Amino acid sequence: MNLILLAPEEIEHSRLARIHDPRRLRHLKEIHRARVGDRFTLGVEGGGIGHGELMSLSDREACFSLGALDAPPPPPLPVHLILALPRPRMLARSLEHLTALGVKQVTLLHTQRVEKSYWQSPELAPEKILAHLVLGLEQARDTVMPTVTLAKGFRPFVEEQLPALIEGRRGLLAHPGMARACPRGINEPTLLLVGPEGGFIPFEVERLLEAGCEGIHLGPRILRVETAVTALLARLF
CATH class of the missing domain: 3.40.1280.10 (SPOUT methyltransferase, trefoil knot domain)
Structure with missing residues:
Protein backbone atom coordinates (compact mmCIF):
# COMPACT_ATOMS: atom_id res chain seq x y z
CA MET A 1 0.00 0.00 0.00
CA ASN A 2 2.08 2.90 -1.33
CA LEU A 3 -0.85 5.28 -0.91
CA ILE A 4 -3.75 5.33 1.55
CA LEU A 5 -6.75 6.01 -0.68
CA LEU A 6 -9.44 7.95 1.16
CA ALA A 7 -13.11 8.08 0.27
CA PRO A 8 -14.49 11.65 0.47
CA GLU A 9 -16.71 10.68 3.42
CA GLU A 10 -13.62 9.63 5.41
CA ILE A 11 -12.38 13.23 5.52
CA GLU A 12 -13.58 15.66 8.19
CA HIS A 13 -13.25 19.43 7.75
CA SER A 14 -10.45 18.94 5.18
CA ARG A 15 -7.87 18.39 7.91
CA LEU A 16 -8.74 15.05 9.51
CA ALA A 17 -9.25 11.57 8.08
CA ARG A 18 -10.56 8.45 9.80
CA ILE A 19 -10.46 4.95 8.35
CA HIS A 20 -12.19 1.92 9.81
CA ASP A 21 -12.00 -0.94 7.32
CA PRO A 22 -10.05 -3.98 8.57
CA ARG A 23 -7.87 -4.38 5.46
CA ARG A 24 -6.20 -1.00 5.69
CA LEU A 25 -5.92 -1.16 9.47
CA ARG A 26 -4.27 -4.57 9.25
CA HIS A 27 -1.88 -3.33 6.56
CA LEU A 28 -0.88 -0.33 8.68
CA LYS A 29 -0.16 -2.57 11.66
CA GLU A 30 1.37 -5.64 10.07
CA ILE A 31 3.14 -4.29 6.98
CA HIS A 32 3.95 -0.68 7.82
CA ARG A 33 4.22 -1.35 11.56
CA ALA A 34 2.84 2.14 11.92
CA ARG A 35 3.34 4.26 15.00
CA VAL A 36 1.73 7.51 16.07
CA GLY A 37 3.64 10.35 14.43
CA ASP A 38 4.52 8.43 11.26
CA ARG A 39 3.85 10.22 7.98
CA PHE A 40 2.08 8.54 5.08
CA THR A 41 1.16 9.36 1.51
CA LEU A 42 -2.60 9.83 1.22
CA GLY A 43 -4.95 10.67 -1.61
CA VAL A 44 -8.65 11.30 -1.93
CA GLU A 45 -10.54 9.27 -4.51
CA GLY A 46 -10.85 11.32 -7.69
CA GLY A 47 -8.73 14.11 -6.21
CA GLY A 48 -5.25 15.09 -5.14
CA ILE A 49 -2.38 13.49 -3.25
CA GLY A 50 -0.43 14.67 -0.23
CA HIS A 51 0.77 13.57 3.18
CA GLY A 52 -0.74 12.98 6.57
CA GLU A 53 0.47 12.22 10.07
CA LEU A 54 -0.88 9.27 12.02
CA MET A 55 -2.54 10.60 15.17
CA SER A 56 -3.99 7.38 16.55
CA LEU A 57 -4.26 3.71 15.63
CA SER A 58 -6.43 1.02 17.20
CA ASP A 59 -8.12 -2.19 16.16
CA ARG A 60 -11.14 -0.15 15.04
CA GLU A 61 -9.78 3.12 13.66
CA ALA A 62 -6.82 5.03 12.29
CA CYS A 63 -6.89 8.82 12.47
CA PHE A 64 -4.70 11.07 10.33
CA SER A 65 -3.97 14.78 10.43
CA LEU A 66 -3.92 15.88 6.79
CA GLY A 67 -1.69 18.28 4.97
CA ALA A 68 -2.62 19.73 1.61
CA LEU A 69 -3.85 16.99 -0.75
CA ASP A 70 -3.16 19.02 -3.86
CA ALA A 71 -0.57 17.11 -5.89
CA PRO A 72 -2.07 15.66 -9.10
CA PRO A 73 -2.26 11.91 -9.66
CA PRO A 74 -0.07 10.39 -12.40
CA PRO A 75 -1.38 10.87 -15.94
CA PRO A 76 -3.56 8.10 -17.39
CA LEU A 77 -2.70 6.08 -20.45
CA PRO A 78 -4.61 7.20 -23.57
Whole structure:
Protein backbone atom coordinates (compact mmCIF):
# COMPACT_ATOMS: atom_id res chain seq x y z
CA MET A 1 0.00 0.00 0.00
CA ASN A 2 2.08 2.90 -1.33
CA LEU A 3 -0.85 5.28 -0.91
CA ILE A 4 -3.75 5.33 1.55
CA LEU A 5 -6.75 6.01 -0.68
CA LEU A 6 -9.44 7.95 1.16
CA ALA A 7 -13.11 8.08 0.27
CA PRO A 8 -14.49 11.65 0.47
CA GLU A 9 -16.71 10.68 3.42
CA GLU A 10 -13.62 9.63 5.41
CA ILE A 11 -12.38 13.23 5.52
CA GLU A 12 -13.58 15.66 8.19
CA HIS A 13 -13.25 19.43 7.75
CA SER A 14 -10.45 18.94 5.18
CA ARG A 15 -7.87 18.39 7.91
CA LEU A 16 -8.74 15.05 9.51
CA ALA A 17 -9.25 11.57 8.08
CA ARG A 18 -10.56 8.45 9.80
CA ILE A 19 -10.46 4.95 8.35
CA HIS A 20 -12.19 1.92 9.81
CA ASP A 21 -12.00 -0.94 7.32
CA PRO A 22 -10.05 -3.98 8.57
CA ARG A 23 -7.87 -4.38 5.46
CA ARG A 24 -6.20 -1.00 5.69
CA LEU A 25 -5.92 -1.16 9.47
CA ARG A 26 -4.27 -4.57 9.25
CA HIS A 27 -1.88 -3.33 6.56
CA LEU A 28 -0.88 -0.33 8.68
CA LYS A 29 -0.16 -2.57 11.66
CA GLU A 30 1.37 -5.64 10.07
CA ILE A 31 3.14 -4.29 6.98
CA HIS A 32 3.95 -0.68 7.82
CA ARG A 33 4.22 -1.35 11.56
CA ALA A 34 2.84 2.14 11.92
CA ARG A 35 3.34 4.26 15.00
CA VAL A 36 1.73 7.51 16.07
CA GLY A 37 3.64 10.35 14.43
CA ASP A 38 4.52 8.43 11.26
CA ARG A 39 3.85 10.22 7.98
CA PHE A 40 2.08 8.54 5.08
CA THR A 41 1.16 9.36 1.51
CA LEU A 42 -2.60 9.83 1.22
CA GLY A 43 -4.95 10.67 -1.61
CA VAL A 44 -8.65 11.30 -1.93
CA GLU A 45 -10.54 9.27 -4.51
CA GLY A 46 -10.85 11.32 -7.69
CA GLY A 47 -8.73 14.11 -6.21
CA GLY A 48 -5.25 15.09 -5.14
CA ILE A 49 -2.38 13.49 -3.25
CA GLY A 50 -0.43 14.67 -0.23
CA HIS A 51 0.77 13.57 3.18
CA GLY A 52 -0.74 12.98 6.57
CA GLU A 53 0.47 12.22 10.07
CA LEU A 54 -0.88 9.27 12.02
CA MET A 55 -2.54 10.60 15.17
CA SER A 56 -3.99 7.38 16.55
CA LEU A 57 -4.26 3.71 15.63
CA SER A 58 -6.43 1.02 17.20
CA ASP A 59 -8.12 -2.19 16.16
CA ARG A 60 -11.14 -0.15 15.04
CA GLU A 61 -9.78 3.12 13.66
CA ALA A 62 -6.82 5.03 12.29
CA CYS A 63 -6.89 8.82 12.47
CA PHE A 64 -4.70 11.07 10.33
CA SER A 65 -3.97 14.78 10.43
CA LEU A 66 -3.92 15.88 6.79
CA GLY A 67 -1.69 18.28 4.97
CA ALA A 68 -2.62 19.73 1.61
CA LEU A 69 -3.85 16.99 -0.75
CA ASP A 70 -3.16 19.02 -3.86
CA ALA A 71 -0.57 17.11 -5.89
CA PRO A 72 -2.07 15.66 -9.10
CA PRO A 73 -2.26 11.91 -9.66
CA PRO A 74 -0.07 10.39 -12.40
CA PRO A 75 -1.38 10.87 -15.94
CA PRO A 76 -3.56 8.10 -17.39
CA LEU A 77 -2.70 6.08 -20.45
CA PRO A 78 -4.61 7.20 -23.57
CA VAL A 79 -6.18 3.78 -24.05
CA HIS A 80 -9.50 2.02 -23.77
CA LEU A 81 -8.78 -1.68 -23.28
CA ILE A 82 -11.21 -4.25 -24.66
CA LEU A 83 -10.29 -7.48 -22.90
CA ALA A 84 -11.93 -10.85 -23.50
CA LEU A 85 -13.09 -11.92 -20.06
CA PRO A 86 -10.23 -13.91 -18.46
CA ARG A 87 -10.67 -16.80 -16.07
CA PRO A 88 -11.59 -15.47 -12.61
CA ARG A 89 -8.17 -15.81 -11.00
CA MET A 90 -6.50 -14.07 -13.90
CA LEU A 91 -9.18 -11.37 -13.95
CA ALA A 92 -8.35 -10.33 -10.40
CA ARG A 93 -4.64 -9.97 -11.13
CA SER A 94 -5.25 -8.31 -14.48
CA LEU A 95 -7.49 -5.61 -13.02
CA GLU A 96 -4.87 -4.74 -10.43
CA HIS A 97 -2.06 -4.63 -13.00
CA LEU A 98 -4.05 -2.58 -15.51
CA THR A 99 -5.04 -0.06 -12.86
CA ALA A 100 -1.47 0.29 -11.62
CA LEU A 101 -0.30 0.92 -15.20
CA GLY A 102 -2.80 3.76 -15.69
CA VAL A 103 -5.62 2.23 -17.76
CA LYS A 104 -8.85 4.12 -17.00
CA GLN A 105 -11.35 2.47 -19.35
CA VAL A 106 -11.82 -1.30 -19.52
CA THR A 107 -14.49 -3.33 -21.30
CA LEU A 108 -14.70 -7.04 -20.49
CA LEU A 109 -15.95 -8.84 -23.59
CA HIS A 110 -17.48 -12.24 -24.26
CA THR A 111 -15.94 -14.17 -27.15
CA GLN A 112 -16.27 -17.72 -28.46
CA ARG A 113 -13.41 -19.05 -26.33
CA VAL A 114 -14.58 -17.42 -23.11
CA GLU A 115 -16.25 -20.01 -20.88
CA LYS A 116 -19.83 -18.96 -20.16
CA SER A 117 -19.32 -19.96 -16.54
CA TYR A 118 -16.81 -17.10 -16.13
CA TRP A 119 -19.71 -14.64 -16.24
CA GLN A 120 -21.13 -16.24 -13.09
CA SER A 121 -17.94 -15.70 -11.12
CA PRO A 122 -18.11 -13.78 -7.83
CA GLU A 123 -15.10 -11.82 -9.10
CA LEU A 124 -17.48 -9.86 -11.36
CA ALA A 125 -19.51 -8.56 -8.43
CA PRO A 126 -19.16 -4.75 -8.31
CA GLU A 127 -17.64 -4.83 -4.83
CA LYS A 128 -15.04 -7.39 -5.92
CA ILE A 129 -14.07 -5.38 -9.01
CA LEU A 130 -13.83 -2.24 -6.88
CA ALA A 131 -11.55 -3.98 -4.39
CA HIS A 132 -9.07 -4.94 -7.15
CA LEU A 133 -9.15 -1.45 -8.65
CA VAL A 134 -8.39 0.07 -5.26
CA LEU A 135 -5.39 -2.25 -4.83
CA GLY A 136 -4.07 -1.10 -8.20
CA LEU A 137 -4.50 2.56 -7.30
CA GLU A 138 -2.75 2.07 -3.95
CA GLN A 139 0.14 0.35 -5.68
CA ALA A 140 0.67 3.14 -8.23
CA ARG A 141 -0.16 6.12 -5.96
CA ASP A 142 -3.11 7.04 -8.11
CA THR A 143 -6.56 8.31 -7.14
CA VAL A 144 -8.63 8.19 -10.35
CA MET A 145 -10.84 5.10 -10.41
CA PRO A 146 -11.04 3.21 -13.73
CA THR A 147 -14.38 2.46 -15.36
CA VAL A 148 -15.11 -1.23 -15.99
CA THR A 149 -18.02 -2.21 -18.25
CA LEU A 150 -19.28 -5.65 -19.27
CA ALA A 151 -20.14 -6.68 -22.84
CA LYS A 152 -21.69 -10.14 -22.71
CA GLY A 153 -22.31 -10.53 -26.46
CA PHE A 154 -19.63 -10.30 -29.16
CA ARG A 155 -21.93 -9.54 -32.09
CA PRO A 156 -23.92 -6.77 -30.30
CA PHE A 157 -20.63 -5.26 -29.15
CA VAL A 158 -19.16 -5.16 -32.66
CA GLU A 159 -22.33 -3.87 -34.27
CA GLU A 160 -23.63 -1.46 -31.64
CA GLN A 161 -20.72 -0.30 -29.47
CA LEU A 162 -17.47 -0.67 -31.39
CA PRO A 163 -18.18 1.97 -34.07
CA ALA A 164 -18.57 4.69 -31.44
CA LEU A 165 -15.60 3.47 -29.39
CA ILE A 166 -13.21 3.39 -32.33
CA GLU A 167 -14.22 6.83 -33.60
CA GLY A 168 -11.35 9.21 -32.90
CA ARG A 169 -9.12 6.38 -31.70
CA ARG A 170 -6.57 4.11 -33.31
CA GLY A 171 -7.94 0.58 -33.10
CA LEU A 172 -5.32 -2.10 -32.45
CA LEU A 173 -6.19 -5.80 -32.47
CA ALA A 174 -3.50 -7.81 -30.69
CA HIS A 175 -3.57 -11.35 -32.02
CA PRO A 176 -0.92 -13.98 -32.90
CA GLY A 177 -0.13 -14.19 -36.59
CA MET A 178 -1.06 -10.63 -37.53
CA ALA A 179 1.10 -9.04 -40.21
CA ARG A 180 2.42 -6.05 -38.28
CA ALA A 181 4.50 -5.92 -35.12
CA CYS A 182 3.15 -3.93 -32.20
CA PRO A 183 4.17 -0.28 -32.61
CA ARG A 184 6.30 1.46 -30.00
CA GLY A 185 5.92 4.70 -28.12
CA ILE A 186 2.68 5.98 -29.57
CA ASN A 187 0.87 8.89 -27.94
CA GLU A 188 -2.61 8.98 -29.40
CA PRO A 189 -6.06 7.84 -28.24
CA THR A 190 -6.09 4.08 -28.71
CA LEU A 191 -8.57 1.23 -28.55
CA LEU A 192 -6.65 -1.95 -27.72
CA LEU A 193 -8.36 -5.33 -28.13
CA VAL A 194 -6.92 -8.45 -26.53
CA GLY A 195 -8.46 -11.91 -26.84
CA PRO A 196 -8.82 -14.79 -24.38
CA GLU A 197 -6.53 -17.75 -23.79
CA GLY A 198 -6.30 -19.30 -27.24
CA GLY A 199 -7.04 -15.99 -28.95
CA PHE A 200 -9.98 -14.78 -31.01
CA ILE A 201 -11.51 -17.22 -33.48
CA PRO A 202 -11.08 -16.38 -37.22
CA PHE A 203 -14.64 -15.02 -37.53
CA GLU A 204 -14.02 -12.59 -34.66
CA VAL A 205 -10.73 -11.46 -36.13
CA GLU A 206 -12.41 -10.79 -39.49
CA ARG A 207 -15.19 -8.76 -37.92
CA LEU A 208 -12.78 -6.65 -35.86
CA LEU A 209 -10.57 -5.96 -38.86
CA GLU A 210 -13.62 -5.04 -40.94
CA ALA A 211 -14.60 -2.58 -38.20
CA GLY A 212 -11.35 -0.69 -38.73
CA CYS A 213 -8.89 -2.29 -36.31
CA GLU A 214 -5.24 -2.86 -37.25
CA GLY A 215 -3.90 -6.34 -36.56
CA ILE A 216 -0.68 -6.39 -34.51
CA HIS A 217 1.44 -9.06 -32.82
CA LEU A 218 4.12 -9.35 -30.12
CA GLY A 219 6.22 -11.96 -31.87
CA PRO A 220 6.17 -15.76 -32.13
CA ARG A 221 5.68 -16.53 -28.43
CA ILE A 222 2.21 -17.26 -27.07
CA LEU A 223 1.78 -15.39 -23.80
CA ARG A 224 -0.71 -15.55 -20.98
CA VAL A 225 -3.29 -12.79 -21.15
CA GLU A 226 -1.97 -10.89 -18.13
CA THR A 227 1.58 -11.02 -19.52
CA ALA A 228 0.51 -10.02 -23.02
CA VAL A 229 -1.52 -7.04 -21.80
CA THR A 230 1.34 -5.74 -19.65
CA ALA A 231 3.82 -6.18 -22.52
CA LEU A 232 1.50 -4.46 -25.00
CA LEU A 233 0.89 -1.45 -22.75
CA ALA A 234 4.59 -1.08 -21.95
CA ARG A 235 5.54 -1.23 -25.62
CA LEU A 236 2.75 1.01 -26.89
CA PHE A 237 3.00 3.79 -24.32
